[in-house]
Every structure is written in structure tokens, then in C-alpha cells.
Amino acid sequence: MSFVSVRNVWQRYGDRSILERVSVSVEKGEFISIVGASGCGKSTFLRMLLAEERPYKGEIRIEGGETAVEPNRERGVVFQKYSVFPHMTVQENLIAAEGFRTTFGRLHGAARKEAAQRADQMLERIGLSHVAQHYPASLSGGMQQRLAIGQAMAAKPRILLLDEPFGALDPGTRLQMHDFLMELRDETQMTVFMVTHDLEEAFKLGDRVLVFDKPRWDPQDPNLIGATITYDFDVRHGGIPHQDILDQFPSLAMG
Amino acid sequence: MRLINHRPARPGAVLLAAVPFVVLIVAYSIASDMRLAANPQDKLLPALSTISDTAQRLFTVPDKRSKEILLWKDTVASLARLMGGVGISAALSLTFGLAIGLLPYARSALSSFVAVVSMVPALALLPILFIVFGLGELSKVVLIVVGITPFMTRDLAQKVMDIPKEQIVKAQTLGASSWVITARVALPQILPRLIANMRLSLGSAWLFLIAAEAVASNVGLGYRIFLVRRYLAMDVILTYVIWITLLAYVIDWLLKTVSRRAFPWMEAGL
């Protein structure tokens, strides 16, 4: 049985169909890139994996578990922005990854000391030791995203969900973040879903690249038909080189 | 260069800030001199020297009958009412603001209600408050609470709802309960706003306090002003007005300082 199984998932808002018949199986440790035209429902799909919203139809299971009704510690997430807590220092943000599950959201005494030690190790790993006592607002965009990823990983989720995590970064920083993410992933063998608008990024980082698109168009009412996974490239085994993908799916270029 | 790009240098800026005060004082002295020259018995615009003599007397000389310095007694009474009212309002607005901002059920139940209540002209309720809560301290504190809580609640609830959804979701993925999200994510981020709201509301709070004291009281800054009005004691009134202004300014400054010290993360990005 696969690690994450999405079976026949539909989503609609009002009478607008966003996603339909989405099915995919993901093995433990796979890195899944998700691409598609703007507004086709990539974030919606991620929100359902996150259990921030429930599918209108269908089921999403992690290791055979029930479809979750709200976000929990099984799913880590990093958004394009606002993923860290602005009122906590960098170190406190990492300690919160362990402390928030407690009754009062705080750790005390020995537990806090141990958490602080682990936080410092994580800071070392994400290269933010020198700003441990700074507030996020004083960090660069790349550093904030590194912190956000570190924070999500510190909670030890079973799947990590990234929604355009590097979308707001400049190309140079973006390349650094790729290296950073790949290193982190090699160490942890985390199962990752990443939405991106950058095809190169999708193929460089992903083991598989899922393409979301509308399978057909209803000329009367474009809202009638939702998007689905129209292609599932296996990058590891010489999948279609992404340069050709635009010929097959011209709508991707609009994203 | 455009006007909007002309900036005063540092010493000039301080000087410039002093100008309106100096103008006010000079204008008052001239007006007062003119009236006193025409009629030495004039009480409407007492000379600055008279006011300062009166102030000295009010601050230092005890009342003959009660052996107490009335101005201090008034100040203590008024400040207690003001702090009580503003403090209770702050606590209430924080509680309801967090509830409305975070809990969909509380939002459905309360947000329209608070919006309507914040339109009630609190002063018009004064007679009712006196009837229900009597003429003592309670009715004055309640007037302040009724007057400023709805507005503060609305604003704080909005501020809670303005917290990016991403943060709330992130906290849930870290295993935070509703309570932890309230206490560790929402509360710390709206505390600066609470203090800002208290600063804004203090103006109305003083207004409500003085109105309530003027109508029914036997001690308090507002009570005294309206008492001596009968004798046209402008020097006393002006002393009290200046004193109230000073108190209000100091309280505002204290809150501002507390806010800046307590929330260093607010300024991290600047």
C-alpha cells in the first residue's frame, strides 16, 4: 500500500468545479513537484492534503489513516509568506515547533533546555545560528524561508507541503535554497509535495512532476469542469524532458 | 524644491514645535491684559500670574474644613475611576476581540451585536446608569466601560482576523490547540494594538468621566470644575484643565513607552 493515497478527489466552491477525479499514489520519501496554470487548483490540492479544507468528494489517506478533518502534526507546511511567527525570535520559532503541542504551548526547565539545544542544532543546519536572537522581520526573504522550512521539519511531520516556497525569492537565493532543500531532504528522506511555477525547479528537485490541467473545456461554461492530474512525469526514470512539456501543455506557459 | 520635501533641521524642529504653545500663551496674555485694563474685577480671563498663584494654592494648601488638599483628592478619585474603566474595558475587549476573531461561533453570535452596540451614544445612557447603578463610583466606571469597550472590541477582533491565515494553519501543523493559538499566536500579536486602542480611547474616557462627575459626584476633577463654575472661578477651572491635560499627556506617554519597550519585534523590520 502506498504511503499517501489520494483517491478520486473532487473539490468545488459553490457551483464552480475546481478539481475533479484527482487520484495519485505516493511512496514514502518521494519528492512530488506540482505544476499547472495559475488558478487551476494547485494550492487547493495542497490545502486538502494539509486538511485545511476537506474534499467535496473522495479520500486522502496517509498510511491508510482516515481523511483528516483539520491540520495536525502529520503535515508540515511552508507557504510563500507568513509561515513564521513575527513576535518570536528565530530560536523561539524553532522551540515553538516542539512546545506548541503542550497544554500551554510552552516548555519549561529541562524540557525547554533540550528543545533549545535541538533548536540550535537546527539553526546550525539551516545556517541561521548567527541570527538566533533576531526577529523574523529583520531577516532576508531567503533566511525567513529557511527558518520556515526548519520550523516545519523540527515538528517531524510525515509529509511536508510547500506552496511556492521560493516564489518570492531572487534567482540566486532560489538556487541556494534548492541546494539547502536537497541536502535537508537527503538527510531526512522526507516525503515532500511542492507547488511551483518554475518548471526547471519542478524537474530539478522532484522525483515526480504532476501536471494539473483541465482535461477538457466546456465551451458554454468553463467553470463546469475542474482540473485534474493530466500528466505524471517520473523524472528519475528519464521522464519527458521538461522542454517538451510546453508543446504538449501550452496552458502551462501562462503560469 | 517641492514643499513636501522641505524638512526642518533638528534645532529648528524643536523650536517650531514650541511656536504654537508660545503663540497661545502670548495671545491669552494680551487678551487677558486688555480685559483687566478695562475692568480690574474681570474674572473671565485671569492674568497668568493669578492662575499660577491659584495653582500653587490648590496644589499645596489644605481645605479649611476637611484639612485635605482637594486637588489631590480629586485627582486620586478621578484617576481611580478612569483606570478602573479603561482597565475593565481593555480586559473585556481583549477577551471578546480574541473570541470574535478566532472562533467562528463567537463571530456569528457577537459581531453584529458589537457593531450595533458601538453605535449607542453612551452619554445618553447616563441617566439610566445612575438609576441602575446609583450615584456612586460604579455608574461612572460603567459609563466609561459602555462608552469605549465596543469600539475597542471591534478593532481588536478585526486585528485578530488580520493575522495571516498561514500563521494559524502553521500553528495547527505544530500541534497547537485553540487555546495555545489564542495565547501564543494571537494574543501577543494584538497586545500592541490593545495599548494603541487604550491610548485612543483615553480621550473619550476622560470625556465620559468628566460628564459623569459633573452630573453627580462629590469628589473628582470634573465635579470640582463644575462646582466652581458657579463662582466664575476661571483661575481654578483653568488650573484644573491644564492639570487634566498634563495627566492625560503623561498617561499617553507612559503607554507609548511601555508599548515600545515590551514589543521589540514590532520594530524589527523598520
Ligand SMILES: Nc1ncnc2c1ncn2[C@@H]1O[C@H](COP(=O)(O)OP(=O)(O)OP(=O)(O)O)[C@@H](O)[C@H]1O
Ligand atoms: N475559498 C475559496 N472560495 C472560492 N473560490 C476559491 C477559494 N479558494 C480558491 N478559490 C478559487 O479556486 C481556484 C483555484 O485556486 P488555487 O489557489 O488553488 O489556484 P492555484 O493553482 O494555486 O493558483 P496560483 O498558481 O495562482 O497560486 C481559483 O480560481 C480561486 O479563485
Ligand SMILES: [Mg+2]
Ligand atoms: Mg497557489
